[in-house]
Amino acid sequence: MTITQGEQPPSGPAAGPSRGRRSLLAGPRSDRRRDNRSSAMLVSGLLALALGFTALSLPVPYVVESPGPTFNTLGTENGTPVISVTGHETFPAKGNLDLTTVYVDGGPNGPVTVVEAFSAWLSGAKAVYPEELIFPTGVTKEQSQQESAVAMTSSQENAVASALRELGIPFEQKMQIAAVPEGSASAGKVLENDVLVSINGKAATALGVIQSELAAGNGAPVEVVVDRDGSSVTANITPSKTAAGRFILGVMLQYKFKFPFDVKISLDKVGGPSAGMMFALGIVDTVTPGDLTGGKHVAGTGTITPDGAIGPIGGISQKMHGARSGGATLFLAPAANCEDVVGHIPDGLQVVRVENLAEARKAVELAASGADTSALPVCSSN
Structure with a gap:
């Protein structure tokens, strides 16, 4: 009986292997789901990393x-x-x-990245500034270089x-009018390339002389004498007042020297x-x-x-x-x-x-x- 029961199990063991196969098949299906989740997490991580690197390499509106x-x-x-x-x-x-x-x-001069700006900010030998504090809006590299060369x-x-x-x-020093902006106090009265001779009778050979005379007049008209191609021309100009409260002729001036x-x-x-x-x-x-x-x-x-x-x-x-x-x-x-x-x-x-x-x-x-x-x-x- 023991043997029979021992041999009986032909139908039982058959069910056993059947259950065993189902169990073996269930195991790989669970691993694949884990593998899929791991792959998705890996791809997401790589994408996040790539986005992070991309963000760090993006230009920022700062100057170093x-x-x-x-x-x-x-x-x-x-x-x-x-x-x-x-x-x-x-x-x-x-x-x-x-x-x-x-x-x-x-x-x-070229973009600055987040990493470069942050690294400069941490450095005691570098400085970081908002771009608009250093360069006018829209200025090109060529314009910046030209302005720097003139300076x-x-x-x-x-x-x-x-x-x-x-x-x-001793040397010779004169003040020449480099430009007369349209609508300025001097427009139509003096011309570009005119050489300033005097202001209210004082020799106008330095910018300080002109500024002092305008300040002393407190906005009153001034008599300006210029040399225009060898001829003396006199103009009465009422200076304009800036937002800072200074009086100006409204011309761009440059020094001319003879050494x-x-x-x-x-x-x-x-x-x-x-x-x-x-x-x-x-x-x-x-x-x-x-x-x-x-x-x-x-x-x-x-x-x-x-x-x-x-x-x-x-x-x-x-x-x-x-x-x-x-x-x-x-x-x-x-x-x-x-x-x-x-x-x-x-x-x-x-x-x-x-x-x-x-x-x-x-x-x-x-x-x-x-x-x-x-x-x-x-x-x-x-």
Whole structure:
């Protein structure tokens, strides 16, 4: 009976294998569902990753400023002296009077990605700004480069004028009308290329003279005399008032100079007006005996006017870092940039605040003498 029951199971075991086959078939169907879910999750993850990378590579409306290279105004660039003078005796100079530069990415110079902007924001040597703060809306790369080149040319001419004035070397300086916008206070009264002779009887050879006379008149009509192709023309102009409360003639002016000798500045691929002060110091050192720097490594930045006033520039934090990386130990900064200087000075760099070329020259000469420079004016948070 035991055996029978033991042998009985032919029908039972048959059912057993049948149930077993169903069980075996059920197992692979569950694995395939898991595989499908895993594949879907993998594809979704890859898509999310791809979208993430795509988002990170998308351009953002920001501009990144980074430290650029420095150029020694007393040295050479591509085998050519940065400053060359003909018609006047020159003197070899040692040391460095470095002009500083900034790389600008974004805007018309090409897109900046989220990653690049965030990385720059984390860097102490870079700065990130909204695009509209740096570039006018719609400006093209070509327009930006042209404007930068014009500013560089103007800064070089102003540098020569300020250097010669600092050295007491006479030269001819005039103010020429570059453009007369339609509808301005001067439209129909003066013309493009007219040379200003006087305003209310005062020689109009500098922008400061014109601004002072307009301010003193408080909006009253002024008598302007211009030279037009050799003929004297007099015009009575009622200045207009800007939103800032200043009175203007409503013309675009440019300086025209006639120097007693030629100064050529050779520096490719660098634009803008901020090298004016360092060009002026380089010219002073080139045409005077001795060594202005005493072999020291000096760098700086700042616009300059023909009368030697030093004006503010952009990217000064990046320029200080670039100067220090280039080996400078003394940096000349425009007084108007002091707010951006404080808290951003790299280790090993002494920053001196200057307002005009005479102060900048004095600072360099003091450093060259080996004397204590700690008494020189500095930027403060007060």
